[in-house]
Every structure is written in C-alpha cells, then in structure tokens.
Amino acid sequence: MLPIKLFSGARKMEKPFIFINSAMSADGKLSTKERKQVRISGKLDFERVDELRAQADAIMVGIGTVLSDDPSLTVKSQERRAARKAAGKDENPVRIVVDSSARTPLDADIFKKGEGTRIIAVSNSAPAEKVRKLEEKAVVIRTGTEKVDLEELVRKLKEMGIKTIMVEGGATLNWGMLSAGLVDEIYTFVGNLIIGGKTAPTFTDGEGFTEAELLGLELLSAEKIEDGILLKWKVKKGN
Numbered sequence: 040m041l042p043i044k045l046f047s048g049a050r051k052m053e054k055p056f057i058f059i060n061s062a063m064s065a066d067g068k069l070s071t072k073e074r075k076q077v078r079i080s081g082k083l084d085f086e087r088v089d090e091l092r093a094q095a096d097a098i099m100v101g102i103g104t105v106l107s108d109d110p111s112l113t114v115k116s117q118e119r120r121a122a123r124k125a126a127g128k129d130e131n132p133v134r135i136v137v138d139s140s141a142r143t144p145l146d147a148d149i150f151k152k153g154e155g156t157r158i159i160a161v162s163n164s165a166p167a168e169k170v171r172k173l174e175e176k177a178v179v180i181r182t183g184t185e186k187v188d189l190e191e192l193v194r195k196l197k198e199m200g201i202k203t204i205m206v207e208g209g210a211t212l213n214w215g216m217l218s219a220g221l222v223d224e225i226y227t228f229v230g231n232l233i234i235g236g237k238t239a240p241t242f243t244d245g246e247g248f249t250e251a252e253l254l255g256l257e258l259l260s261a262e263k264i265e266d267g268i269l270l271k272w273k274v275k276k277g278n
C-alpha cells in the first residue's frame with residue numbers, strides 16, 4: 040500500500056474540510072437489502088480508515104447508520120489514540136449523529152464506548168423529552184424545522200472549532216451532504232464482492248440529481264489495496 044496521504048485539499052478554511060469515506064461493493068452497495076453491515080474492507084483498508092478517524096476532528100454519520108450498525112466510531116489503534124492524547128486531544132474525534140427526530144438510542148455504542156465529545160444534531164421538531172435525555176449524554180445542536188439543516192450544522196461545527204469532518208455514511212446522509220455542496224473529497228474503497236438488490240443502500244441515495252445538476256468529480260488517485268481499489272475524488276465546485 041502507498042504511504043497514506045491525508046486530505047489532499049488544501050483549500051482556504053472558509054468551512055471545515057469535509058470528506059466522505061465509504062466502503063462499497065463492486066456494484067456500488069453499502070450494505071445488504073436488509074441494511075445489514077457487510078465486511079467490504081480488508082485489514083489494510085480498515086487500518087487506513089482508522090488513520091483517517093485519528094486525523095479527523097469529527098466523524099459524522101446519519102441516524103440510519105446508528106440504528107442499523109450501532110457503530111462506536113472510535114479510533115481502534117491504541118497507538119493512534121495515544122498520539123491524539125499526546126497532541127492534547129481526546130482519544131476519539133467528536134462523534135456526530137445527524138438525527139432529525141432524536142431517535143438515537145440512549146444505550147447506543149457511541150455513548151458506551153470511548154472517551155470524547157458526542158454531538159447529536161436534531162431538528163426543531165424533535166420530541167422535547169427525548170432531546171432532554173440526549174442532552175445528558177451529548178451536546179445537542181438544534182437546526183432546521185423538520186429535518187436537520189446540514190449547512191447550518193456545518194457552520195455551527197466550525198464555530199465550535201471543528202476543522203476536519205469525516206462523513207462515514209450512510210447513503211442518505213451522503214446524498215444530503217453532497218447535494219448541499221458541502222463535500223470537498225470522496226474516498227471510496229471498492230471491494231471484491233457483489234451485494235445486489237434494488238433496495239440495498241448505494242453510495243448515494245436520496246432524491247438524485249437531474250441531468251442538469253450532476254455533480255462532477257476529479258479523480259485524484261486510484262490505488263489497489265489487497266483485493267479492492269481505493270478511489271480518491273475531489274468534488275468539482277460550481278458545476
């Protein structure tokens with residue numbers, strides 16, 4: 040594997056640098072039709088992901104991912120956690136869940152595992168009692184009427200000092216972030232399997248772009264890792 044080069048985009052910091060990292064099957068699926076998590080990455084790719092997590096200020100996922108996978112979103116390597124500590128940071132990046140209706144379970148692994156700040160982003164229509172319970176475990180950010188306003192959320196995260204956000208899916212959040220023009224780079228690991236199923240989540244679901252709105256990408260690199268390929272893309276702005 041080539042040496043890991045993090046975050047090629049050295050753009051001016053008017054907003055946090057935001058990248059999506061996902062693992063998908065050769066047919067572009069993130070998980071099965073039952074939304075069951077699948078091991079797509081091999082050992083080396085999981086190491087790469089762990090390094091990305093360790094370098095990021097924050098990791099963001101959608102509530103769909105929390106409900107189906109119950110991820111902890113922690114940095115797995117003890118050395119990387121120690122390096123973060125030595126640099127005066129928490130062992131884990133800030134963990135952010137985009138959760139319009141405050142559905143995050145109070146016993147979710149993101150609360151149970153690892154130190155560090157958790158942020159739950161809810162809309163203003165989220166049930167008050169559940170929000171109050173979440174506030175005992177996390178910083179709650181309210182934005183948007185029915186649905187989290189991702190642009191405003193990102194602005195608030197920047198005000199909190201977050202400079203780099205790693206988005207780890209799923210399919211709907213990827214669409215929300217891409218369609219709002221918030222993503223700078225995309226890293227997709229394409230693994231050596233076919234998942235199939237027209238209801239299985241793909242890298243980007245949501246409404247989809249019209250022909251006039253299609254999002255252009257510039258290929259930054261393509262690297263074989265074990266039996267898959269890592270594609271790094273830069274999102275073209277203003278197209």
Ligand SMILES: NC(=O)C1=CN([C@@H]2O[C@H](COP(=O)(O)OP(=O)(O)OC[C@H]3O[C@@H](n4cnc5c(N)ncnc54)[C@H](O)[C@@H]3O)[C@@H](O)[C@H]2O)C=CC1
Pocket residue numbers: 060061062063068069070071073074075076077079100101102103104105107108137138139140186187188189207208209210211212213214215216240244
């Ligand atoms: N292979 C991989 O790298 C990954 C796979 N996955 C898979 O993806 C699936 C989950 O994906 P989804 O069901 O699409 O859920 P998701 O994780 O994308 O969460 C979607 C939810 O986010 C919330 N949301 C709030 N405001 C939003 C906004 N403005 N824009 C977009 N979403 C907003 C909505 O409640 C929406 O239902 C799971 O099956 C999981 O296993 C998830 C992450 C990574």
Ligand SMILES: Nc1nc(O)c(N)c(N[C@@H]2O[C@H](COP(=O)(O)O)[C@@H](O)[C@H]2O)n1
Pocket residue numbers: 061062076077078079080081084085088100104108109110111112113207208
């Ligand atoms: N990079 C990557 N490769 C795969 O093969 C995967 N299945 C995933 N899934 C993502 O990892 C999250 C789990 O995180 P924790 O180990 O619990 O910290 C899962 O929710 C998906 O976002 N990713």
